[in-house]
Amino acid sequence: MSQQIFNFDQAANKLGLGRNTLFKKLRELNILNNENVPYRCYVDAGYFKTQQTSWIHPKTKQQKLSFRPLITLRGMGWVDMKLNETREKKADVCTTRSIQSHN
Numbered sequence: 001m002s003q004q005i006f007n008f009d010q011a012a013n014k015l016g017l018g019r020n021t022l023f024k025k026l027r028e029l030n031i032l033n034n035e036n037v038p039y040r041c042y043v044d045a046g047y048f049k050t051q052q053t054s055w056i057h058p059k060t061k062q063q064k065l066s067f068r069p070l071i072t073l074r075g076m077g078w079v080d081m082k083l084n085e086t087r088e089k090k091a092d093v094c095t096t097r098s099i100q101s102h103n
Contacts (some may be wrong), residue, residue: 004073005049008036011071017082029082037067047075
């Protein structure tokens with residue numbers, strides 16, 4: 001059985017976000033590193049996969065590696081939950097402040 005995998009364009013679209021916004025939010029949550037690669041524990045948990053590619057640097061002619069992050073179907077549900085948790089926390093703060101300002 002093959003597992004459904006989404007690139008970040010597809011995942012962001014399904015989550016109602018832009019790709020760069022999704023990258024930013026996952027970096028803020030310490031799920032992705034500063035190179036947009038998921039930390040190993042999230043890959044091991046089955047939320048993400050990485051696709052390794054190599055390319056030749058045009059000036060140095062050295063082979064370079066890059067890693068493309070992908071989100072699994074399981075990861076889509078988990079990421080959606082994490083993003084909703086952060087939205088709820090922000091909403092709670094706003095609700096608490098507006099209640100306090102009216103007292």
